[in-house]
Amino acid sequence: MPENFIDGCFVYIHKKKLIILLILLSAVSIGFCFVVLPKIMADKPKKIIVNEPEMEDYSGKAVLIYKDSENVLYEGDMVDGHAEGFGMLYSENGKLIYEGGFSDDMYCGQGKLYAEDGSVIYIGLFENNKYHGHGTLYNILGEVLYTGGFSNGVYDGTGELSSAGLVYSGQFKEGLLSGEGTLSQDNNLIYKGGFQKNLFNGSGILYGDNGEIIYRGGFEDGKYSGDGEFYNNSQLVYRGSFSEGNYNGEGEIYSGKNLFYRGSFVSGTRTGEGTEYDENGNIVYSGNFENGIYNGSGSLYINGILFYTGDFVMGNRTGQGKEFDSNGHLIYEGGFLCGLYDGNGTLFDRETGYVVFSGNFRDGKALELPAETTPVINETVTVIANN
Template identity: 30%
Template sequence: MGVQQSNINENIPFLSNMKMIMDKGNFQIYENDKNQKFDYKEFKSTQNSFQNELEVAREIQNQNFTGMAKIEDIIVQTCEKWFTKYFTLCILIEHPKYSLKEYKQKNDKTLSNQQITELLVSITQAQHILGVKKQYLSLDNIFTNDGNIWKLRPFFESESSYYNLIRFKSQNIVNFQLDGFPAPEEFFGYICDTDRVQVFNLGMIILELITKQKSNDIYKEYKVDETLLQQRIQSMLKLKSQFCGNFIDIIIEMLDTDSVRRPNFEQLLKKLKSPSSQIVYLQTKINFVKEIPKLNLLDSINLFEDSTLNKYDEAKLSKALQQAKIEISDYIMKTRQELQNIKNAQTKLDKNGQKYHGQIVNNLYEGKGHLFSKSGDLIYEGEFSKGYFHGWGVEYHQNSIQLEKSYNFEVCQDIMEYFKKYEGCYQFGKKSGVGRLILTNGEIFCGEFRNDQINGFGEFQNKSNNIIIGIWNNGLIKSNSGLKNDLISFRSDEFQNQTEQLQNQIQSNQQQNQGDQKVDKPEKQFNGISKLESCRSFLEQSTNNHLQYFNQKLSQNRKDHKIYYDDANTILKYEGQLFTGQMHGRGTLYFKNGTIQYEGDFVNGKYEGYGILKNENPKIEMNINYNDLRDVNIKGWWEQYQGTFSKGEKQGQGYWHLTDNSVLLGMFEKDEVHGDGYLKRPKKEDFYAQWENGILHKVLQGKL
């Protein structure tokens, strides 16, 4: 994320009354007057404005998720130094007392079966919340205050323990200690799904806690000893009756050496939440955080982080929005019907004069109910949890500002001041999920919300009944908006008729699908897209780690670098780590003109691992034949490859930027596209297909 050191800590308001008790370089630990300890982290960059990080941080702060160290304060600011503008993200995070390693040492190396179960559930849920920012796990980055609740610190970078093990091997260290555990596929140069690698990693930690035998022993030969692993699993099976439900069976699935069968974190969480798991005492805790409904996101936006809406994107988005409108109407209608049949309804008068009528648990609004103002006006009708609006409901804004002119849909950050009615989904008092917002001038936004901001895909209907389709990020439109004229008003009878027709069609399709056991074509496409989404997530994480290491300001990363020159000792050729006289580790290889040719990982003088490779003399070709991509390599019709390598060749997963401004995200083998690939082309339909050694094998979606 850039430079992680600064001299502006004294200007951070939430540090003014706190004492720094430890400085660890990348972060400091502070203590307040109540003897509470907090980690302070500061991220600084000249390019990244940290909007995405800020969004995740605010969500963690607002929800106080189980399994996540609480974020106490967040600040984003800018500063200038040497005429350069820096964006700075400052975060103050709860500092749990013990790491799992420290807690084991303190408590004679044993955890109760319930503690082990709680740890698995908490950390699984935390990883799922972090999404692409999830961490490689170890005994050192799982924390607790009391041994009952286990947490991760968000925004702390982690690295697979595979790299530690390889370093031990290269230095011939025999008596090494691992605190985290690599997955089998990491040793064979296979395409690794980082999600499943991290699930195996967590499974090994749980295995050690259950059997009370060090998982470190399984890696004594610098690889996974599968025989010893199976012996440990058999030892764990003997203890199955001591754990609730199918807990041990779930751990065995996490330790499956076949990464295809092994679950990812989303699947793992579903297994834990399922009633069939019979982990009864955990169900309430897991189900407390509801899933936020989401629209069908556009594949090209997800995979390429593109902001361009072409006609194909708009068609997908229009269909998703139409389904979202039906979902909103159905849920609101269902909620209102249930409100009419509330059992054991109670009435409560708050200190501020507001009146509540509905379900109450532990003196908090819980379930369904109505909330009225002091003057008797309806404020909210719908679902509640822990006293918050939570789930589906309708909010009526009592003090909204009257709009006379059209609202500026491109900048919606203050839109909540102007709405008179909201129908949709909430998360703990915040509009989060899909919803419909009606402004005081009659204009309507329908789409995605997060933390009381328009965030995601949606459409804005202005006073002239024009529909603007777009993508918003924290209230700011970030796409080229599509405009549709003369569309039907949400409130018209014609729209209601179309809604009923579409709903009947959906129900008919669902009934038909229930009788058909075959997997249809769209489902196959979805599975393939999901596979590429995992690929994109891995590349994003690899890129972040890459940028952190190679940032020129991080001189500590370059302390062991050597500089090689050509024979004339005049032109810089390579700067990086060396082993036995060869490029080995991380480094930068330069063209003769001094520009960067390759930046990334090397093994024995060749590209190996993750890196970014550039073409010194790309040849412009605007009519590339995608049926045979071998010519792209031969004739130099590419600009850059960003992904994984093996023995100097493209191998694994990566982005390939071609000279016709197209980008291919996909799988590679021996320098050629081989496997699934998703092609993004300007002003043309996205194309999803399979290639074999560079030759088109099977079209899965779209046309050339």
């Protein structure tokens, strides 16, 4: 055997290398005992009974258990007796309630909240035990109820809320739909525009079941308000001002593609000054309306030619007025009652414009004339009225 070697049964080992190997093994052993082992021991959670004095100032990993049942309450990081860092919280019967970040015993940072049956309630950010930041909330069926921003436990910022086929995507404020967004039912768009406190507010578009536009314009508290357009079967019905969901102010009504009325509205009815048109665009009536009926001062037209101008009561020519023939010649001026000459009035010759009769009328017939002339005058009245 060589002088500097040791007999190792099957091999010769150099003495110098053996010494080095022994030194290395000693160093590893010392390192394990003084560095690795303490770290392993430090990382091993310590079991502590809830509310025992030992818990009060403890820092490190811990498993908090109930004294009576020995079920785990909390497992995770602790600082000065409080949950701080990552941990898991359990119910009294051992069900996992929450896993994620903690700060001063409260949910904080990224975490996951569970229901008693183990289903997920929420995944996302927390602050002071409340949803805060981006997260996803689930319903009892495990379906996504909401995903988006939270603040102090309520929807806030941009998000998407779903329930029973109804989906809102847009802005939230303090848990309510507020700002710009879209509302859909079974993938069919219902509304697009502004919201405030869960109601349509501001500029928006309302859609029907087939995607056709029902209304486009202003909203306030869920009702049509301000300037807007109302449609039926994609045909424009009304354009103008709205208030409390009704036509109110100045506006236009359409019949098919033709303008039917332009003027004033009050609470959904034609009230105030306005003009009515026929299907050819000719003026039918221009003047005052009340609840959709000619009432007050106005002018009536036939085929766009002035036929009558004067007073109306509940749709009838009643009061003072003038009647014209189809060529625009004045044929009568005076009192009317329900469309007939009544009271003091004057008949004119349509050709010459001369006065034919001036006096009193009743039920469209002249009065206060000698018996032999009355039939002649009344015949003249009838002829004038029918032409």
